[in-house]
Amino acid sequence: MIYDTNITVETNSNIKHETQEIFDTLGLDMGTAVNIFLHQVIIHHGLPFKVVAEPNDTTYDALEGEDFYGPFYSVEDLMMDLND
Numbered sequence: 001m002i003y004d005t006n007i008t009v010e011t012n013s014n015i016k017h018e019t020q021e022i023f024d025t026l027g028l029d030m031g032t033a034v035n036i037f038l039h040q041v042i043i044h045h046g047l048p049f050k051v052v053a054e055p056n057d058t059t060y061d062a063l064e065g066e067d068f069y070g071p072f073y074s075v076e077d078l079m080m081d082l083n084d
Contacts, residue, residue: 007034 016030023033040048055063072078 003035009034 019033020030023030026033028036037048069081070078072081
């Protein structure tokens with residue numbers, strides 16, 4: 001494969017150092033590892049791993065005691081319920 005473009009990525013120096021150590025043990029350089037990731041994104045048509053945002057204590061505290069009804073099939077339905 002011909003590589004004909006560059007990507008510049010900013011990251012934390014600790015993350016760079018730790019990932020380089022891992023890639024070294026795998027026999028990979030940073031560019032190869034990034035290309036593997038990009039190929040996996042193409043294959044999966046998205047991120048090649050599950051990305052979730054688990055509710056934290058702040059979210060649970062904000063929801064505590066609230067009455068939610070639904071399901072809502074449109075934003076308008078939700079807004080009408082919130083404004084009642």
